[in-house]
Amino acid sequence: MLPFIRSDLAQLTAYTPHPSSTDGKPIESVIDRLDTNESPYDLPRELKQKLAWIYQETIETNRYPDAGHAVLKAAIAEYINESANLTQGAIAPAQISVGNGSDELIRSLLIATCLGGEGSILVANPTFSMYGILAHTLGIPVVTVGRNSEFEIDWVAAQAAIETTDNPPIRVVFIVHPNSPTGNTLTNAELEWIRSLPEEILVVIDEAYFEFSQTSVVGELLQKPNWVVLRTFSKAFRLAALRVGYAIASPEITAVLEKVRLPYNLPSFSQAAAILALQQRDLLLQSISLVCAERTKLIQALSQYSALKVNYSAANFVYVQSNHPTQANKFLATLAQQIRSRGTTLRLLSGGLRITVGSPEENARTLARLESAVKSCESLS
Numbered sequence: 001m002l003p004f005i006r007s008d009l010a011q012l013t014a015y016t017p018h019p020s021s022t023d024g025k026p027i028e029s030v031i032d033r034l035d036t037n038e039s040p041y042d043l044p045r046e047l048k049q050k051l052a053w054i055y056q057e058t059i060e061t062n063r064y065p066d067a068g069h070a071v072l073k074a075a076i077a078e079y080i081n082e083s084a085n086l087t088q089g090a091i092a093p094a095q096i097s098v099g100n101g102s103d104e105l106i107r108s109l110l111i112a113t114c115l116g117g118e119g120s121i122l123v124a125n126p127t128f129s130m131y132g133i134l135a136h137t138l139g140i141p142v143v144t145v146g147r148n149s150e151f152e153i154d155w156v157a158a159q160a161a162i163e164t165t166d167n168p169p170i171r172v173v174f175i176v177h178p179n180s181p182t183g184n185t186l187t188n189a190e191l192e193w194i195r196s197l198p199e200e201i202l203v204v205i206d207e208a209y210f211e212f213s214q215t216s217v218v219g220e221l222l223q224k225p226n227w228v229v230l231r232t233f234s235k236a237f238r239l240a241a242l243r244v245g246y247a248i249a250s251p252e253i254t255a256v257l258e259k260v261r262l263p264y265n266l267p268s269f270s271q272a273a274a275i276l277a278l279q280q281r282d283l284l285l286q287s288i289s290l291v292c293a294e295r296t297k298l299i300q301a302l303s304q305y306s307a308l309k310v311n312y313s314a315a316n317f318v319y320v321q322s323n324h325p326t327q328a329n330k331f332l333a334t335l336a337q338q339i340r341s342r343g344t345t346l347r348l349l350s351g352g353l354r355i356t357v358g359s360p361e362e363n364a365r366t367l368a369r370l371e372s373a374v375k376s377c378e379s380l381s
C-alpha cells in the first residue's frame with residue numbers, strides 16, 4: 001500500500017460493473033449484456049441527428065457548461081409535475097439538483113450528512129451496492145439489515161438498529177423503489193415505517209426504475225422535509241452513456257447538494273441530451289411497454305424451470321433464485337458462468353441472479369443459452 005494513501009482504503013475493491021471473465025474467455029465473446037439494467041434501445045436515429053446538430057451549432061466547446069443547469073432543472077420539474085400525483089402544490093426547479101449520474105448525488109448526500117465521523121448509513125440487503133461502496137470510500141460506516149422472503153425490508157431490525165447505533169448514529173436510510181436487484185416495490189408496511197422515521201434521519205428513496213414501475217413517493221415529498229427522491233436518465237431514458245441523474249427534495253436539502261457538488265459536474269453535451277430526451281419523452285418512453293411485455297415473456301419462460309425460483313418485478317430486470325436444497329449459490333454461480341461462456345452476461349449476487357430485460361432478440365438468445373446451461377448444471381444434485 002502506498003504510504004500516503006488512507007489505510008482504510010486498502011480493504012476496498014473497486015466497483016466492477018462488468019467483472020472480467022472468470023472462465024478464461026475474453027470479454028469479446030460476450031454478445032448480450034444483460035447485467036447492468038440499461039435500456040436495450042439506443043436513441044432513435046433522428047434524435048441522435050438532432051443532438052449532433054445541437055452539438056455542432058449551439059455548444060461552444062471552449063466554454064464551461066451551464067453550472068446552474070437552469071434549463072435542464074426547469075424541464076425536469078415540468079416532467080415530474082406531469083407524472084406525479086401531487087394533491088397540492090408543485091415541484092419547483094429549486095427543488096432539483098442534477099448530478100453526473102445519480103451516483104454523484106449519492107456521494108453528495110453522503111458528504112453532506114455523514115462525513116467526518118458524523119453519521120452512519122443504513123441499507124437493507126440485497127440492494128443497490130453503490131450506497132455501501134461510496135460510503136466506504138468516504139470512511140462512513142454502513143449498517144445492514146436483511147429482507148424477508150418477499151424482499152420486504154426487515155424494518156423491525158432496521159428500527160432497532162436506528163435506536164441502538166451511536167458513535168456515529170444512523171443519519172441516512174437508503175431505499176430503492178422498486179428495489180434492485182429484487183424488483184419489488186415498497187409495501188404499505190414499509191411505507192408506514194418510512195413515514196414514521198424521525199426528521200433527524202434523511203430518507204433517500206432511489207426511483208431509478210420509476211418509468212417502469214410507475215409508482216413513486218414524489219406525491220408525498222412536499223410534506224416530508226427529510227425525504228429525497230433520486231431519479232436517473234440512465235435506464236428508461238436510454239442515456240446511460242451520458243451520465244445524468246437528479247435529486248428531488250426540499251429547497252433546503254437541494255441548496256446543500258448544490259453546495260457540495262463540483263461546479264461543472266455535468267458537461268454541456270449531457271445537459272443538451274437530457275433536455276432533448278425530456279422534450280421527446282413521448283417517443284423515447286414508448287420503449288417502456290415493449291420492455292414490460294418482454295419482462296412478462298421472460299418471467300413465463302424462466303418459470304418453466306423447476307430449478308429456478310422466479311420473482312415478480314416492477315422494473316426492467318428479473319431476479320431469479322435457485323431452488324437447490326443445498327448448493328443454491330454454487331448452482332447460480334455455475335449457471336451464470338455457463339450462460340456467460342455462451343454469450344450473455346448476467347449479474348450474479350449472493351443469493352440470486354439478476355437478468356436485465358433486453359430486446360426480444362437478446363432475450364431469445366439468452367433463454368436458449370439458459371436452456372443448455374441448465375442441462376449442464378444438472379450434475380450439481
Ligand SMILES: *Cc1c(COP(=O)(O)O)cnc(C)c1O
Binds near residue numbers: 103104180240244245
Ligand atoms: C442504475 C441505478 C442508478 C443509476 O445510476 P446513474 O449513476 O444515474 O447511472 C441509481 N440507482 C439505482 C438503484 C440503480 O439501479
